[in-house]
Amino acid sequence: MKRYRLNDPKTLLGILNKLQNIPVSQPGTEMSYLIESPKIENGLAKSTHIKLTPIKGEMGKPEHIVAILKENKVELKIKLLNPFQNDLFDVTEIVIEPLARSTKRASLSGIQAQNLHIAENVQIATILSLYGKTSIITQTINKFQDLIERTLSNHNFFIKKINVGFFYSTTNPLLEQISQAKTPFFLRDSHKKIIYTERTFFNPNNKMQQREIDATFHNYLVNNIKSVLIVPLFTNKNMLIGYVEITSNMPNLGNSYLSNDIESSNGISALLAFLESSSEDFIFNMEIAYVKDWYKMADKETIRDLSEDGKGVGIYYSGKDISEQYPAGSKISFQISINNQAYTFFGNLKGWKKPKPGFSKGILGTKIHSCDIPNGIELVQHYAANVIQGAL
Numbered sequence: 068m069k070r071y072r073l074n075d076p077k078t079l080l081g082i083l084n085k086l087q088n089i090p091v092s093q094p095g096t097e098m099s100y101l102i103e104s105p106k107i108e109n110g111l112a113k114s115t116h117i118k119l120t121p122i123k124g125e126m127g128k129p130e131h132i133v134a135i136l137k138e139n140k141v142e143l144k145i146k147l148l149n150p151f152q153n154d155l156f157d158v159t160e161i162v163i164e165p166l167a168r169s170t171k172r173a174s175l176s177g178i179q180a181q182n183l184h185i186a187e188n189v190q191i192a193t194i195l196s197l198y199g200k201t202s203i204i205t206q207t208i209n210k211f212q213d214l215i216e217r218t219l220s221n222h223n224f225f226i227k228k229i230n231v232g233f234f235y236s237t238t239n240p241l242l243e244q245i246s247q248a249k250t251p252f253f254l255r256d257s258h259k260k261i262i263y264t265e266r267t268f269f270n271p272n273n274k275m276q277q278r279e280i281d282a283t284f285h286n287y288l289v290n291n292i293k294s295v296l297i298v299p300l301f302t303n304k305n306m307l308i309g310y311v312e313i314t315s316n317m318p319n320l321g322n323s324y325l326s327n328d329i330e331s332s333n334g335i336s337a338l339l340a341f342l343e344s345s346s347e348d349f350i351f352n353m354e355i356a357y358v359k360d361w362y363k364m365a366d367k368e369t370i371r372d373l374s375e376d377g378k379g380v381g382i383y384y385s386g387k388d389i390s391e392q393y394p395a396g397s398k399i400s401f402q403i404s405i406n407n408q409a410y411t412f413f414g415n416l417k418g419w420k421k422p423k424p425g426f427s428k429g430i431l432g433t434k435i436h437s438c439d440i441p442n443g444i445e446l447v448q449h450y451a452a453n454v455i456q457g458a459l
Contacts, residue, residue, distance in 0.1 A: 071163040072374040076107045079115040079158050086141065090122055091132040098124035100132060105158075110324070110333035111222045112340040115158045116148060126153050140164045149330045150265065157336070160374075178370040180382050180401040181409070184361040185389070185416065188396040189354040192308045196235045203356045211349040215311065218341070225321025226313060227292065231300075231349075233309035240279045242310065245269055245297055249307055251339065252297040255325070256318040257287040263329065293318050298342050302350055303415050304396045311342060351436040355413055358398050364389070370403075371430060377448030378414070378435050383428040390419040399433050403447065410443040 073079060083105035092099045100119040108114050119126070134141045141163050145156040194201075200208070212229040219226050234246040245252050252271070253263040264270040271280050287295060292314045300309040319325035324333040364386055371381035382401070397416045402409045414435035422429045438444050 072372060072379055073161045073163065074159065074374060074376050076113045076115045079161055080105055080107050082141070082161055082163075083115065083117055083158065086134055089134055089136075091134045091143070093127065093129040093132055096124065096127070098127050098129065100129070108332035108337075110337050111218070112337045112344075114332055114337065114340075116332060117145070117156055117158055118154050119156060120154065128153075129156075148332065148336065151330065157332070178403075179367050180370050180380070180403060181367050182400075182402045182411075183364040183366075183368060183382070184400045185364050185393045186358045186361045186398040186400075187393065188304070188398065189357045191302060191350065191354050191357070192235075192306055194357060195233050195308060200233075204353055207349065207352050207356065210352075211345070214345060215313070215342070218345075219313070219320075223322055225315050225317045227316050228312075228314050230312040230314070231309060232312065234307065240275060241271060241283050242297070244271065244274045245299065245310065246307060248274070249299055251299065252295075253335070254284075254287070254295045257284050257293055257295070258318075260284060261318075263335070265330075266335075287314075291316055294320050296320060296338070298339065298346070300346050300350065302354075302396075303347070308350075311346065348436050351415060355398060355437070361400065362389075362393070373447065373451035377444045377446075377451055380412075380414075380433045380435060382431040382433065384419075384431045385428045388419075388421065388429075390421075395419070399431070401433075405443075405446050405450065408440075410446070411439040412443060412447075413437045413439075 073082065083102060086102050087105070088101065090099050091102060099122045101122060103118045103120055105115065105117045108116055119129070119132075128147065130145060132143045132145060134143075141161060143158055144160040144162070145158050147153065148155045148157045195204070208231045212231060216226050216229045232242070234242065237243060237246070241252070248269045250267045250269045252269040255261040255263050262268075262270065262272070271283070275283075287293075294315045294317065296313045298311045298313075299307055300311060301307055313320060315321050319329075324331055325335065325338070329335050365384070368385065369383045371383050373380055380401075393416065395416055395418045398413065399416045400411060400413050402411050404410075412435040414433050414437075417432035417434050420430040420432070435444065435447075
């Protein structure tokens with residue numbers, strides 16, 4: 068393995084603690100910073116936060132910062148947490164690339180992915196428009212809705228109903244406008260007509276007639292809905308197909324963070340991150356159910372790297388170039404042997420990297436979403452974490 072991709076909050080915190088008082092720079096600029104106050108925020112989605120203090124130049128809006136250590140190059144992928152506080156960032160990933168590989172790291176090149184298969188991407192939007200909610204899709208929706216409701220309820224949200232819908236069949240003026248804007252909508256309090264309009268959230272006051280807005284609010288009140296969050300659903304090729312609608316009998320979905328400090332780490336950002344991750348798995352589960360034909364790519368290839376969450380897998384590929392027939396978004400399947408047992412993983416192809424001049428192997432970037440054995444992803448996650456921790 069040449070690179071280590073980390074996103075487990077505990078691991079990130081340990082690395083960030085070591086990077087305090089070490090200058091980090093923004094690539095392509097003269098800006099440099101010091102990392103301060105790293106901490107984990109618990110909640111619906113655990114996250115790791117830092118404050119940046121400029122050493123040279125202004126704060127700017129960095130998305131990547133880099134530290135060069137004695138043996139490693141450490142890249143941090145960061146995201147501004149609060150638009151009203153320009154020094155507070157969420158660390159979404161740390162990529163560690165050894166400047167000189169040790170023997171221990173070199174020995175990791177023997178990890179194999181076996182029985183690699185690939186299938187053309189399923190056009191789930193076409194299936195939905197032609198056949199509507201089939202029994203397979205309905206079963207997948209029910210599982211997804213149950214997951215969302217159970218998780219939110221366990222994190223102190225008061226949920227009336229979770230509804231998954233598709234834009235091909237909507238006649239609701241609000242949903243029609245959201246489908247055009249392709250952004251979330253959050254009605255915090257239907258009685259007081261309070262709408263969240265920060266970030267890129269949809270503001271009906273700018274797009275809808277007043278009578279339509281009044282009718283929408285009235286309909287919510289009649290049905291005892293005090294707050295509603297609508298989040299668009301996209302396929303892995305960024306095609307809009309539907310939405311998740313979360314309603315509550317209480318303002319702000321009955322959640323104290325949304326009520327008292329919506330821009331906090333446990334506020335709207337954490338909720339959207341959870342819904343985005345869950346929606347990716349939901350869309351994948353609908354698509355994989357309609358895969359018919361698998362093409363065998365290779366009997367065995369070497370794994371290049373693993374992300375610590377057990378889902379990102381980079382695989383060297385020595386076969387023929389089939390990237391035109393199977394572009395990013397195609398479905399992929401492979402096996403990894405763990406404790407002498409073969410686990411079959413299914414996921415999306417994230418991208419192809421063709422061989423560099425002088426090299427015979429390209430790279431497949433994949434993200435796995437499911438396994439034929441329930442604890443498979445968890446085992447890969449633990450394995451990757453142990454390997455990476457041992458190499459740092």
